Amino acid sequence: xxxxxxxxxxxxxxxxxxxxxxxxxxxxxxxxxxxxxxxxxxxxxxxxxxxxxxxxxxxxxxxxxxxxxxxxxxxxxxxxxxxxxxxxxxxxxxxxxxxxxxxxxxxxxxxxxxxxxxxxxxxxxxxxxxxxxxxxxxxxxxxxxxxxxxxxxxxxxxxxxxxxxxxxxxxxxxxxxxxxxxxxxxxxxxxxxxxxxxxxxxxxxxxxxxxxxxxxxxxxxxxxxxxxxxxxxxxxxxxxxxxxxxxxxxxxxxxxxxxxxxxxxxxxxxxxxxxxxxxxxxxxxxxxxxxxxxxxxxxxxxxxxxxxxxxxxxxxxxxxxxxxxxxxxxxxxxxxxxxxxxxxxxxxxxxxxxxxxxxxxxxxxxxxxxxxxxxxxxxxxxxxxxxxxxxxxxxxxxxxxxxxxxxxxxxxxxxxxxxxxxxxxxxxxxxxxxxxxxxxxxxxxxxxxxxxxxxxxxxxxxxxxxxxxxxxxxxxxxxxxxxxxxxxxxxxxxxxxxxxxxxxxxxxxxxxxxxxxxxxxxxxxxxxxxxxxxxxxxxxxxxxxxxxxxxxxxxxxxxxxxxxxxxxxxxxxxxxxxxxxxxxxxxxxxxxxxxxxxxxxxxxxxxxxxxxxxxxxxxxxxxxxxxxxxxxxxxxxxxxxxxxxxxxxxxxxxxxxxxxxxxxxxxxxxxxxxxxxxxxxxxxxxxxxxxxxxxxxxxxxxxxxxxxxxxxxxxxxxxxxxxxxxxxxxxxxxxxxxxxxxxxxxxxxxxxxxxxxxxxxxxxxxxxxxxxxxxxxxxxxxxxxxxxxxxxxxxxxxxxxxxxxxxxxxxxxxxxxxxxxxxxxxxxxxxxxxxxxxxxxxxxxxxxxxxxxxxxxxxxxxxxxxxxxxxxxxxx
Numbered sequence: 001x002x003x004x005x006x007x008x009x010x011x012x013x014x015x016x017x018x019x020x021x022x023x024x025x026x027x028x029x030x031x032x033x034x035x036x037x038x039x040x041x042x043x044x045x046x047x048x049x050x051x052x053x054x055x056x057x058x059x060x061x062x063x064x065x066x067x068x069x070x071x072x073x074x075x076x077x078x079x080x081x082x083x084x085x086x087x088x089x090x091x092x093x094x095x096x097x098x099x100x101x102x103x104x105x106x107x108x109x110x111x112x113x114x115x116x117x118x119x120x121x122x123x124x125x126x127x128x129x130x131x132x133x134x135x136x137x138x139x140x141x142x143x144x145x146x147x148x149x150x151x152x153x154x155x156x157x158x159x160x161x162x163x164x165x166x167x168x169x170x171x172x173x174x175x176x177x178x179x180x181x182x183x184x185x186x187x188x189x190x191x192x193x194x195x196x197x198x199x200x201x202x203x204x205x206x207x208x209x210x211x212x213x214x215x216x217x218x219x220x221x222x223x224x225x226x227x228x229x230x231x232x233x234x235x236x237x238x239x240x241x242x243x244x245x246x247x248x249x250x251x252x253x254x255x256x257x258x259x260x261x262x263x264x265x266x267x268x269x270x271x272x273x274x275x276x277x278x279x280x281x282x283x284x285x286x287x288x289x290x291x292x293x294x295x296x297x298x299x300x301x302x303x304x305x306x307x308x309x310x311x312x313x314x315x316x317x318x319x320x321x322x323x324x325x326x327x328x329x330x331x332x333x334x335x336x337x338x339x340x341x342x343x344x345x346x347x348x349x350x351x352x353x354x355x356x357x358x359x360x361x362x363x364x365x366x367x368x369x370x371x372x373x374x375x376x377x378x379x380x381x382x383x384x385x386x387x388x389x390x391x392x393x394x395x396x397x398x399x400x401x402x403x404x405x406x407x408x409x410x411x412x413x414x415x416x417x418x419x420x421x422x423x424x425x426x427x428x429x430x431x432x433x434x435x436x437x438x439x440x441x442x443x444x445x446x447x448x449x450x451x452x453x454x455x456x457x458x459x460x461x462x463x464x465x466x467x468x469x470x471x472x473x474x475x476x477x478x479x480x481x482x483x484x485x486x487x488x489x490x491x492x493x494x495x496x497x498x499x500x501x502x503x504x505x506x507x508x509x510x511x512x513x514x515x516x517x518x519x520x521x522x523x524x525x526x527x528x529x530x531x532x533x534x535x536x537x538x539x540x541x542x543x544x545x546x547x548x549x550x551x552x553x554x555x556x557x558x559x560x561x562x563x564x565x566x567x568x569x570x571x572x573x574x575x576x577x578x579x580x581x582x583x584x585x586x587x588x589x590x591x592x593x594x595x596x597x598x599x600x601x602x603x604x605x606x607x608x609x610x611x612x613x614x615x616x617x618x619x620x621x622x623x624x625x626x627x628x629x630x631x632x633x634x635x636x637x638x639x640x641x642x643x644x645x646x647x648x649x650x651x652x653x654x655x656x657x658x659x660x661x662x663x664x665x666x667x668x669x670x671x672x673x674x675x676x677x678x679x680x681x682x683x684x685x686x687x688x689x690x691x692x693x694x695x696x697x698x699x700x701x702x703x704x705x706x707x708x709x710x711x712x713x714x715x716x717x718x719x720x721x722x723x724x725x726x727x728x729x730x731x732x733x734x735x736x737x738x739x740x741x742x743x744x745x746x747x748x749x750x751x752x753x754x755x756x757x758x759x760x761x762x763x764x765x766x767x768x769x770x771x772x773x774x775x776x777x778x779x780x781x782x783x784x785x786x787x788x789x790x791x792x793x794x795x796x797x798x799x800x801x802x803x804x805x806x807x808x809x810x811x812x813x814x815x816x817x818x819x820x821x822x823x824x825x826x827x828x829x830x831x832x833x834x835x836x837x838x839x840x841x842x843x844x845x846x847x848x849x850x851x852x853x854x855x856x857x858x859x860x861x862x863x864x865x866x867x868x869x870x871x872x873x874x875x876x
Contacts, residue, residue: 024036024038024039024040024041024462024463025039025040025041025455025462025463025464025465026040026041026042026043026462026463026464026465027040027041027042027043027464027465027468027469027483027484028041028042028043028044028464028465028466028483029044029466029467029468029483030043031464031466032464033462033464034462034464035510035513036507036508037506037507037508037509037510037513038510038513039496041510042483042484043483044483047468047480047481047482047483048481048482048483049482049483049484050072050478050479050481050482050484050485050486050487051070051071051072051080051486051492051493052071052072052486052487052488052489052491052492052493053071053072053073053074053487053489054071054072054073054074054488054489054490055073055074055075055076055489056073056075056076056077056583057581057582058489058490059071059073059081059088059492060088060581060620060621061490062490062491062492065083065088065492066083066494066497067083067084067085067497067516067518067526068082068083068084068494068495068496068497068516068518068526068528069082069083069492069493069494070082070492070493070494070495070516070528071492071493073090076583076584077090077617079091082516082526082528083492084521084525084526084527085518085525085526086525086526086547087545087546087547087548087619087620088545088619088620089527089528089539089545089617090545090617091528091539267279267289276291277289277290277291278290313328313334313335313336314327314328314330314334314335314336314337315327316328330342377390377391377392377393378390378391378392378393468482468483468484468485469483469484469485470484470485470486470487471484471485471486471487472485472486472487472488473488474487494516495514495515495516495528496515496516497515497516497518497526498515498516498517498518499517499518499519500517500519500520503515503517503520503529503536504536509531509536510531511531511532512530512531512532513530513531514528514529514530514531515528515529516528516529517529517536517538520538521538527539545613545614545616545617545618545619546567546568546569546571546573546612546613546614546616546618546619547568547569547612547619548568548611548612548619548620548621548622549565549566549567549568549575549593549610549611549612549619549622550565550566550567550568550622551565551622551624552564552565552566552593552594552624554624554626556626556627556628556629557628557629557633558602558628558629558630558631558632558633558657558698558699558700559598559599559600559601559602559628559633559657559698559699559700560596560597560598560599560600560628561596561597561600561606561626561628562594562595562596562597563577563594563595563596563597563608563610563624563626564593564594565593565594565610565622565624566593567593567612568612568619569612572591573591573612573613573614574588574589574590574591574612574613574614575588575589575590575591575592575593575610575611575612575613576588576589576610576611576613576618577589577595577608577609577610578608578609579606579608579609580609581609581621581623583611583618583621586609586611599657600628600699601628601699602628602629602630602698602699602700603627603628603629603630603700604627604628605625605626605627606625606626606627606628607623607624607625608623608624608625609621609622609623609624610622610624629700630700631700632698632700632701632702632703633656633657633696633697633698633700633701633702633703634656634696634703635695635696635703635704635705635706636652636653636656636659636694636695636696636703636706637652637653637706638651638652638694638706638708639651639652639653639677639678641708641710642714643710643712643713643714643717644714646682646683646684646685646686647680647681647682647683647684648680648681648684648690648710648712649678649679649680649681650678650679650680650681650692650694650708650710651677651678652677652678652694652706652708653677654675654677656675656696656697656698656703657675657696657697657698657699658672658673658674658675658696658697658698659672659673659674659675659676659677659694659695659696659697660672660673660694660695660697660702661673661679661692661693661694662692662693662694663692663693664693665693665705665707666693667695667702667705670693670695679692684712685712686712686713686717686718686719687711687712687713687719687720688711688712689709689710689711689712689739689740690709690710690711690712691707691708691709692707692708692709693705693706693707693708694706694707694708709738710740711739711740713727713740713742714727715727715820715823715824716820716823716824716825718747719744719876720744720803720874720876721744721746721800721801721802721803721874722744722745722746722747722800722801722873722874723744723745723746723747723823723824723825724742724743724744725742725743725744725745725816725817725820725824725873726742726743726771726813726816726817726820727740727741727742728740728741728742728771732771732772733770733771733772734771734772734875741875741876742875742876743771743809743813743816743817743873743874743875743876744873744874744875744876745817745824745871745872745873746798746800746806746871746872746873747825747826748826749826749827749828749835749869749870749871750794750795750798750870750871750872754789754790754791754794754867755790755791755864755865755866755867756790756791756792756836756849756862756864756865756866757781757785757787757790757791757792757793757864758781758784758785758787758790758864759847759863759864759865760845760846760847761784761785761846762840762842762846763780763781763783763784763785763840763846764780764784765777765780765784766780766781766784766838766839766840767839767840767841767842768810768838768839769810769811769812769837769839769850770810770812771810771812771813771816772810772813772875773810773812773813773838773839774807774808774809774810774813774837774838774873775805775807775875777792777807777808777810777838777839777840778792778795778796778807778808778838779796779807781793781808781838781840782796791808791836791870792807792808792838794870795807795808795870795872798872800872803874805874805875806872806873806874807838807872807873807874808836808837808838808870808872809837809838809871809872809873810837810838810839811837811839811850811852811859813837813873814835814837814850814852814859814871815852815857815859817835817871817873818852818854818857821854827854827871828854828869829854829855830855831855833853833854833855833869834851834852834853834854834862834868834869835851835852835854835868835869835870835871836849836851836862836868836869836870837849837850837851837852841861843861847863847864847865848861848862848863848864849861849862849864850862851868
């Protein structure tokens with residue numbers, strides 16, 4: 001029982017899957033305490049850290065990822081991704097080369113060698129390419145690009161002239177080329193030197209001005225770039241030392257600068273008595289540096305008079321120049337000197353020593369040696385204090401067990417034994433140092449369902465795991481290269497999450513320390529932060545993947561779905577759409593937020609995927625689902641049929657998957673038209689009425705039938721004793737959707753050579769102008785005007801081609817004849833082509849009627865006494 005109990009406890013230090021409560025957790029191979037700035041300190045110089053590795057699909061499938069969650073993606077754009085509370089961000093080293101991550105928010109961020117647009121925008125420089133400078137990414141100092149002198153060439157000095165207000169240098173005879181080493185040096189002719197000679201233009205490149213004599217009174221003397229002679233006994237200001245040296249303004253400052261070096265800071269001086277290094281002059285006059293220990297050896301330290309000693313226990317010193325030194329006596333709790341009597345006692349306790357007394361109380365630890373006959377027996381305490389005896393263990397069936405914590409027994413003759421809470425470390429089953437060891441692999445599993453395992457060090461203590469550690473659900477060993485190997489395809493790693501203020505408040509952060517800063521990214525979004533090179537480095541602050549799109553309202557038909565979505569951030573981004581959750585094969589939708597998918601099965605549910613993407617990467621996909629309709633398609637809508645010759649072109653609306661057409665009401669024998677929206681039928685008889693039948697169909701079946709009807713007539717067709725002149729439309733009086741009606745005109749004009757009649761008489765009812773009023777106008781004219789031979793009477797009396805119901809057309813009916821005169825034929829379109837209508841008009845007096853000029857189409861009123869043309873019509 002004791003062996004089982006110890007094994008379970010010891011396994012705690014080898015399988016670390018659970019929760020550790022305490023200040024910090026360290027994973028290392030040297031047992032060192034974790035860094036105080038880290039909750040988890042993985043320390044190794046031979047192995048790295050492995051976060052969970054998974055594919056892009058597995059990463060996207062993580063449900064409700066925590067802000068700051070870290071995983072390594074193995075496919076696609078492989079690398080470390082963290083979740084910033086909105087989307088997954090790839091930690092990229094290729095784009096963020098600037099040492100100052102704030103530069104990432106600049107408009108010039110990410111400029112390439114052949115791209116000037118960002119520079120132009122960032123610094124408002126305009127188009128540098130057209131300006132003739134900064135045409136490449138070659139300037140070391142981009143600020144120089146703003147200078148008017150930027151881009152100067154061997155033959156172009158205009159920029160120099162403008163930059164320094166020098167005027168036209170070419171006309172001045174100097175700086176004609178770009179050959180001067182120092183453009184500030186100008187050739188000055190006629191300048192007198194201190195020795196009385198004159199500097200000529202030819203010597204300007206080699207002759208320089210310099211002071212003559214001592215520089216004793218010179219202050220703020222400029223940098224000496226030429227050989228100078230004389231004594232500078234009163235030079236003030238900072239003196240540059242060597243090439244680019246720091247110099248010093250005073251002797252003390254110079255010594256301070258020297259002391260700032262690694263060796264100088266540790267050299268022993270009167271002002272630095274705690275130094276650890278000393279200078280030594282060698283026999284060859286060279287100087288070397290000795291450490292403090294080597295220096296003491298070199299000078300023979302350790303001999304001479306002791307001036308003062310201060311001791312700590314067990315050494316005792318009276319102090320002063322002649323101190324008394326002693327060592328205190330050892331006790332059971334303190335180290336010290338040992339008496340001769342005590343030494344004698346210890347010497348007597350050796351193998352087979354018997355010159356000491358055994359303790360007489362319970363818990364006697366001094367067990368006298370026995371013979372080998374007691375092998376396998378159990379040492380048992382006797383009834384009296386201090387008595388012991390060897391007894392043989394009893395074997396057989398256990399009939400009852402009464403346990404105390406951590407052993408729990410159900411009691412009875414067949415007891416069930418279990419372990420309760422197991423105490424660890426001091427007072428528990430381990431050793432006095434708290435260590436638990438085993439001879440084989442150890443395991444620890446919590447009982448029950450979904451129970452945690454907790455490590456709780458005391459006070460400010462830390463949890464330390466010695467050796468490589470694996471965190472997984474497969475009990476697999478960590479990778480050989482990893483000190484900590486966290487393995488999962490469904491979960492990531494969470495580093496500490498904190499605000500920028502909390503991050504910056506970490507005392508003495510360790511190099512490589514990683515946190516997730518919740519407000520360090522662009523727009524106060526989250527971002528990974530790593531402490532290195534003595535600063536916190538923020539990753540991906542300028543370039544964020546877009547957030548996922550937002551599902552829209554989809555429009556479903558029986559065989560199609562119009563998918564809709566919107567941008568999740570409200571800003572303009574691009575989208576990709578796919579029938580599977582695979583970004584690499586998705587269709588690029590650009591900025592469109594809808595797409596229509598056709599030829600789908602009816603009464604079925606479909607799931608599609610949409611990503612948002614920008615130059616930084618893609619969002620997590622959203623899945624959108626929609627079911628197609630289960631109803632049959634809508635019936636088609638009849639269109640306007642077209643008749644000509646001996647044929648009818650039957651018409652209907654578009655939009656269905658397919659159509660079927662038949663001359664009888666039978667879907668099974670109908671002709672499949674496909675998606676066409678017309679059907680031409682030939683060999684028809686003019687004037688006959690035809691009925692046809694039409695259906696729409698799709699994957700869900702066919703619609704109800706639609707009946708198509710038409711009397712086979714068309715404008716200009718010879719029918720009803722003349723030519724079809726007009727077919728009534730839906731807004732005309734007398735229109736019938738089931739029966740075709742219209743007007744028929746005679747084949748030619750009826751040149752009666754007579755007038756309208758009764759020029760001074762207002763004829764009651766003869767003023768109708770609309771379509772359908774011509775016949776009544778004609779009857780009213782005849783009834784009100786008894787004059788023989790008037791035009792209305794001649795039309796009414798006409799019998800032509802077996803029809804005798806002709807009449808004079810009204811004003812609007814006459815206009816339809818004009819519109820269709822080409823199809824009807826035989827109209828006079830000359831300036832004399834004037835035709836009577838039956839519509840009277842009251843223009844001051846009833847002496848006028850409406851006519852129409854077929855040369856221009858204008859309608860005018862005309863004296864009734866005039867004799868002009870007419871074209872009789874009849875209705876059908």
